[in-house]
Amino acid sequence: MKKYLFLFIIPVAIFASDGSKNYDIIPRLFNFVLFFGILFYLLKDFAIKAYNARIKSIADRLDDIQNKLRDSKAKKEQAKKDVELAKVRAKDLLEVAKNEVETTKAKSADSLKQTLLDLEKNYENKKEFESKKVTKEVVADVLSQTFNDPSVKLEQSKLIDIINKKVG
Template identity: 30%
Template sequence: MRKFLYCALLVAFPSLLLASASIENSDFIPRVINFVIFIAILWYFAFDSVKGIFITRKKAIAARLQEVQDNLHKAKQERENAQKRLEESKEKAKEIVNSAKQEEYLIRQKYDDQIKKDIELLKSALEANIEFEHRKAVRTSVENLLNELTANKNLQLNKEDYVNIITKRIS
């Protein structure tokens, strides 16, 4: 009601100030009464529809604001989920790298051990081969010597001489 009174004074005040004649000679009071009646009729018939329009608009704005807030909340949750997945991925990557380093170390150790074994086997095979070649060379030289001795008709040797020659030649 105060708003209505302020509105009426706002409309009436300029005409009171600018009026050159007194208020009794003018039609100001009937105009104010007509204006008040018009506002009352307008209030009576249009208040519910205007109020409904504003309430509908208020609800639409509230619904839209709620929708925006829901979308914002969803976006924040998705961002948090993405951050969590990123952290999990980083941890998995670290685990994979550590696992790969550990596997590489184990494989390197395995191959180092295998290489050492192969080197030992090659050394023993080489030593055996050297021993075999040495025995073969000794046999060949003894065989050559015996062939020379048997081929030489001028030289006569008995069994003991042959044994002595072979033992001296072998050692």
């Protein structure tokens, strides 16, 4: 307010320094006030409409921005919920995977034990079979040497008696 008052006083001081000339300040002031009064009266509706339109456009933009902000907040909250749900699902999947690993380990261990038992059994069977095979070969070799040796002469009846004693 002081600035405006200062701006109005400076021209008065400048014009007052010239001395007393015959100026028609009052009619000019009256014309000035009348001109701006008419101008204000004619342009007031246009200025009010422009001002109200500007206020409405600002309010509309503000509403749009607030709606976008609300939507963004809702999306953010939904994203947080989705992240929490994903974390819970990830934990569940980890637990399931750990259980699967433990189950697979147990099954593998059981299968390995069973395979080892089968291998040991097969080894024992094969060892027994090989032992019998070697025994048969040795017996066959000894018998063939015995029958082929001319110094040992056995009759068939004595041989049958010996075999019957061993078998029976």
